[in-house]
Amino acid sequence: MASPDPQHPVRVLGIAGSLRRASYNRALLRAAKDLAPAGMDIEIFDLASIPLYNADVEAQGDPEPVAAFKRAISAADGILMATPEYNHGVPGIMKNAVDWASRPPRSAVLNGKPVGVIGATPGLTGTARGQSQLRQVFEFTNSYAMPQPELLISRANEKFDAEGRLTDELTRQHLQRYLEAFSAWVLRWKQQQKQ
Ligand SMILES: Cc1cc2nc3c(=O)[nH]c(=O)nc-3n(C[C@H](O)[C@H](O)[C@H](O)COP(=O)(O)O)c2cc1C
Numbered sequence: 001m002a003s004p005d006p007q008h009p010v011r012v013l014g015i016a017g018s019l020r021r022a023s024y025n026r027a028l029l030r031a032a033k034d035l036a037p038a039g040m041d042i043e044i045f046d047l048a049s050i051p052l053y054n055a056d057v058e059a060q061g062d063p064e065p066v067a068a069f070k071r072a073i074s075a076a077d078g079i080l081m082a083t084p085e086y087n088h089g090v091p092g093i094m095k096n097a098v099d100w101a102s103r104p105p106r107s108a109v110l111n112g113k114p115v116g117v118i119g120a121t122p123g124l125t126g127t128a129r130g131q132s133q134l135r136q137v138f139e140f141t142n143s144y145a146m147p148q149p150e151l152l153i154s155r156a157n158e159k160f161d162a163e164g165r166l167t168d169e170l171t172r173q174h175l176q177r178y179l180e181a182f183s184a185w186v187l188r189w190k191q192q193q194k195q
Contacts, residue, residue, distance in 0.1 A: 010186050012036075012116075013076035014044040017083040017094030017130075024120040024156040025082035027164035028175075032080060032118075035176045040183050042080065045072050053099045066100045070109045073101055078114040078186035079143075085121055085130030094134065102141045110141040114189045116182045118151040118175075120159075126152025146185045151178045 014029035026044070033042040049065035057063060062070065073079060083094050102108050117134050119127030131152070138145040151174060153159060159168035166172055 010040045010183050010190075011075065011077045012040060012042045012080050012182075012186065013072050013078075014042045014080045014082065015047065015094070015097065016044070017047070017081065017091045017097075019048050019093060022164060023084070024122070024153070024160055024164075025084050027160050027166065028082045028118065028120045028153065029080065030164065031166035031172070031175060032082075032179060035172060035179060037176075037180050037183050040179065043072070043076070045069060047093055047097050050093075050097050050100060053096055058100075058103060062100075069097065070101060073109040073113065076113075077190050078116065078182065079110075080116045080118065080182065081134060083117065083119040083127060083130050083134055085119065085123070085125070085127040088129040090130045090133040090137070095137065098134075098137055098141065108141060110138075110143045112142060112144070112189070112193070114144045114146065114182075114186045116146050116178070116185070118153075118178065120153035120156040122155060122157040124154050126154040128152055144185075144189055146182055149174075149178055149181055151175060 016023055016026040016029050018025045029044050036042050051063055084091050101110050115138055117131045119131050121127050135145045159171050161167045
């Protein structure tokens with residue numbers, strides 16, 4: 001298994017598909033930042049300033065928040081998407097951001113990018129369907145979504161405290177193991193791109 005070079009850390013961009021201040025998915029990314037293995041840096045990007053996709057606007061040039069989003073994806077070795085599930089699907093906020101980042105089609109910043117998909121919900125199914133839809137989207141963008149392990153956090157209200165700290169020990173361990181696997185996944189594609 002590839003391990004990160006301390007001189008060249010694995011740079012990960014964390015994206016939460018929720019704008020809610022007390023979002024569990026944003027809190028999950030903060031926990032990931034804390035629990036990241038040695039050599040992995042996670043920067044969190046806030047989607048609040050990303051407008052709705054509009055091809056007419058795009059034709060005039062990307063709005064600055066979109067350009068900044070694309071630059072952040074481009075600079076990252078891998079993307080970690082923490083998605084809620086809305087009505088058994090991926091929330092529009094997340095899908096809209098991916099739609100912007102998927103353009104222009106053949107030279108998009110998502111092309112060939114390793115991606116991790118995780119999610120948290122107070123519900124019982126742990127965002128399984130939302131995650132599944134998001135993975136499907138990454139087939140078209142030619143992004144490399146890590147197949148296993150998965151991280152599905154159900155009953156999030158019992159696992160995060162009122163300040164949004166991940167307090168459930170077992171979930172912290174699962175997250176840690178997920179991040180170790182994701183680090184190896186990202187490095188694998190990074191090394192392949194160098195060859
Ligand atoms: C429009 C809407 C639809 C939802 N649908 C689902 C759903 O299908 N499955 C689920 O587990 N939770 C569902 N929820 C509850 C969300 O999981 C919950 O609001 C969660 O806290 C959202 O993620 P966040 O904490 O990161 O904002 C829905 C919430 C909203 C607002």
